[in-house]
Amino acid sequence: MNLLTNQPGPSVLPYRAALDDLRMERAFSRIADSDLRLGNAITLLRDSKENYPAWIEAIRAAERVVHFENFIIADDETGRRFAEVLMERAQAGVKVRVLYDWLGSSFRALPPFWRRLREAGVEARVFNPPRITDPFWIRRNHRKLITVDGRIGFVSGLCVSDSWTGGKESEPWRDTGISLEGPVVADLDAAFAESWVLAGMKPIPKSELPDADGIAPVGTMAARLISGEPGMLRTYRVDQFIAATAQRNLWLTDAYFVATTSYVQALGEAARDGVDVRLLVPGSSDVPALQPVVRAGYRSLIEAGIRVYEWNGSMLHAKTAVVDGRWARVGSTNLNIASWATNWELDVVVEDSGFAEAMEAMYLEDLANATEIVPGWQSRRRQAKRMRSRRDRRFKRGGVRRIAAGALALSSSIGKAMGSRSLTATEAGSIAIIGFVLLALAALITVFPVLIISPIVIGLVWFGLALLIRAFRLKRRVRLRRRKLQLRRRLHKKKETEATPGG
Structure with missing residues (x-):
């Protein structure tokens, strides 16, 4: 040290x-x-x-x-x-x-x-x-x-x-x-x-x-x-x-x-x-x-x-x-x-x-x-300003390697x-498509409300039936285990009786 x-x-x-x-x-x-x-x-x-x-x-x-x-x-x-x-x-x-x-x-x-x-x-x-x-x-x-x-x-x-x-x-x-x-x-x-x-x-x-x-x-x-x-x-x-x-x-x-x-x-x-x-x-x-x-x-x-x-x-x-x-x-x-x-x-x-x-x-x-x-030029200017402030903070902490890496990343990202x-x-086109899709869905649901109600009903019925079937199967397993256990006990008791003299 x-x-x-x-x-x-x-x-x-x-x-x-x-x-x-x-x-x-x-x-x-x-x-x-x-x-x-x-x-x-x-x-x-x-x-x-x-x-x-x-x-x-x-x-x-x-x-x-x-x-x-x-x-x-x-x-x-x-x-x-x-x-x-x-x-x-x-x-x-x-x-x-x-x-x-x-x-x-x-x-x-x-x-x-x-x-x-x-x-x-x-x-x-x-x-x-x-x-x-x-x-x-x-x-x-x-x-x-x-x-x-x-x-x-x-x-x-x-x-x-x-x-x-x-x-x-x-x-x-x-x-x-x-x-x-x-x-x-x-x-x-x-x-x-x-x-x-x-x-x-x-x-x-x-x-x-x-x-x-x-x-x-x-x-x-x-x-x-x-x-x-x-x-x-x-x-x-x-x-x-x-x-x-x-x-x-x-x-x-x-x-x-x-x-x-x-x-x-x-x-x-x-x-x-x-x-x-x-x-x-x-x-x-x-x-x-x-x-x-x-x-x-x-x-x-x-x-x-x-x-x-x-x-x-x-x-x-x-x-x-x-x-x-x-x-x-x-x-x-x-x-x-x-x-x-x-x-x-x-x-x-x-x-x-x-x-x-x-x-x-x-x-x-x-x-x-x-x-x-x-990004557009305004976004680039804001990004450059934020990156400068971050580099300044890193400089105060003495992170020389990170300063160099940050400067390289900045020059690469906004310089080309x-x-x-x-x-x-790109963003405008995507948002417009999403907006049109949402409006179309709203119109369909308004005219045909069954479109949104039916999947919910089907899902609830499916989940309900699945849970009931699962519960039935679990109860059946419990009954089968009990029967097997009772059968084993009977067989064990029978063996003990046969092994007892005079039994």
Whole structure:
């Protein structure tokens, strides 16, 4: 310790840095409810042209078991291509399990498609179809996961549909995935096994599920799996933690950004602290009704110092984050309450500087095909004034690094007008659309009040019936348990009587 400056000496600094890393790791593990797996090899895969061939190659090489879980599996050219590969492996004696979501896939692939798979030996199961006993069927399995022989796995934002490959009149969707080899694959299989049971199937034998400790290291990368489940908010906690701890940059890509106020505040606090926070979202969405809502939220982001970009190509469907050249997240979770709180999602956080560098390079390539939303001149002047006052306060606190980072973020965010679009014009169009929609809904409800009353009545009836059925089933279980207990007592008493001399 330097007594004059009250600062730790040089020999203390490495120890303190190691201690800080250990504390960070423990905090991350608690928040994510997931262990960090070392010794993995992870490859970044861009779009369907890199993801689909890697998936098919791995499935074709399967010798024991294939686990295939996806939100959308469509009966189109892409879906049938995967179906052929899965059926061929099943007919070759490989255990092939396919799990598809009812809402995502049922209308894109009709029963004959699934019947053909099952007749070929594929165990295909639908996840969470509508049931009168479950009013919460709106919770969806939004995961995109493949594992083969416990050896290799894939996690991504890609579904199985021609939308991702494009056609004569449409461009392929922009999306991101990864391939994984090493101990983390055991966690992928465990996540699939949980979904399989939730879908009503018998538990997968442990002999078919790999043990992370039994998988030899194949690389140097560290990774952890985040299994999103309804009500658990694991990924939300991780996203908040990353926003709170980012030091240099936080670059986000999201397909359906409708974040909570607290998350937007966390991003804003990071930006105000000098972190380079950027958000890349679609310029045109496959859910057109959502686009005005997303754009209406731009002002709060931009005024907080967050740089917002709209993708100029076809649908941008990726869900990624890269932080400080150290952490990166790839998976299925969108930055909205449906993904965070109500869906089953799956993401991988990779802690590796080389992988983060590749993610940053890919992000900058995407920004080259994007338009930045910038504030008008009055908003820029107010923003510059606020940023100056914040830099002055930081200077008084002696935060030299943060001053430089803040100045860099400010010059980047308000200094570039080329290839940008005014926030005011974007916001005006979005607000006008929302206004017209609200007026149209008001008119419909006035003329046809049954439109709003009927869903409420249906919902109440559904919830009421579901609760009554659940209560009846619970009472029946109690009666059955009582009968079994009485039968055991009688058998026990009978044995005691027979064992008693003279009985």
